[in-house]
Amino acid sequence: MYRQIREYVESLFANAPPSAKMTDLKEEIITNLNDKYTDLISNGMGEEQAYNRVIAGIGDIDELISSQGSPVDYAEVERQNKRSAFLTALAIGLYVFSLIPVLILDSFGFLEDIGAALMFLIVGVATGLIIYANSVRPKRGMLADEAQKKRARTMSLAVSMYIFAIIPPVLISSRFRGLDNLSAILMFLIAGIATVILIYSVMSKPKYVKTDDTIVEEFKQWQYEQKNVHTTCHTIQTIIWILTVVLYIAINFLLGAWAVSWLLFVIAAVINKIIRLCFELAE
Incomplete structure (x- = not known):
């Protein structure tokens, strides 16, 4: 049935504009459908019934393709x-x-x-x-x-x-x-x-609110959350570097601690690495 799932999804993407982005999207959906199919089979559902359940839960692929393939200005x-x-x-x-x-x-x-x-x-x-x-x-x-x-x-x-x-x-x-x-x-x-x-x-x-429980809505929610995670991580790291520069200027001109204040940049680099690692582990 895994081959049938792939063939069905590829038929849905037959008219999609060819691009690496579309290929990644198609493979991601196929992987998710295969995982759902495996779960249904492991819970005792028959192959044909599990296949029909998975296919019925795909959702509006055309809308997803349209949103992903919209022309860039x-x-x-x-x-x-x-x-x-x-x-x-x-x-x-x-x-x-x-x-x-x-x-x-x-x-x-x-x-x-x-x-x-x-x-x-x-x-x-x-x-x-x-x-x-x-x-x-x-x-x-x-x-x-x-x-x-x-x-x-x-x-x-x-x-x-x-x-x-x-x-x-x-x-x-x-x-x-x-x-x-x-x-x-x-x-x-x-x-x-x-x-x-x-x-x-x-x-x-x-926050993104799913309109139904289809694989398309799950993918949209995941994509929205991933975008927010990357944006939040980037913003936090930017703020840390800026505040480091501000502290460096303030400490040196108010206290004259030029000999040791450069350590602020080392500390900021370590903190940024830790933040990046935390976000990557959370994903």
Whole structure:
């Protein structure tokens, strides 16, 4: 019956556009059908009945083929890639420019706290830009939709706010010695708002709901979840690297720990490897 299952699925894909993507999709469906057939046989069902049950549970293959084989707007992909590249380049430039206020205002002495505050402000903006650029950049030829762009803006705002939270302690603690508690309150307030925004953005992300129990709907659900897993992993790793750069700048210019601060990048690399391994094991 395994041969009959393959022949039946190949007949469904007879008019599908020839591509490696379609071949992989077809083989994935055949493998799933064979597994279901084996399970039914092992539970005591007859071969003919098991075959009919498996075939009946395939679902609308034409819809799946249509969704997988939709033409790619390469011109729009190129435009989005260019926009993401520009935003990324601008963000990296801002990281470098963020040192200018510190260097200029440091010569005035009493304005060095303002220079540090401006540095964190620019770094926060740069971080938001680079998070957004990487979140909406086309992946595997797939364009980001409006929902993805909205989530990207929300996440970039939240991450930027974590960096903005450093500004009150920098300004208040250096000028008003008796208001350390106020600076801490403002810092945790901003960080708390950023956390609320970030958690809401993650938890409000829609999940794929199967319309039936066919193999096509199961495959769509699996594909949707896999896309989310890869996107989440990539976003977390990007945030870790950005925060590492921010910490590196902050530690060196506030504490002058140039001799040991480079270890932050080693630690970040190890953490990213662990995160990647955890996601791969979860798959």
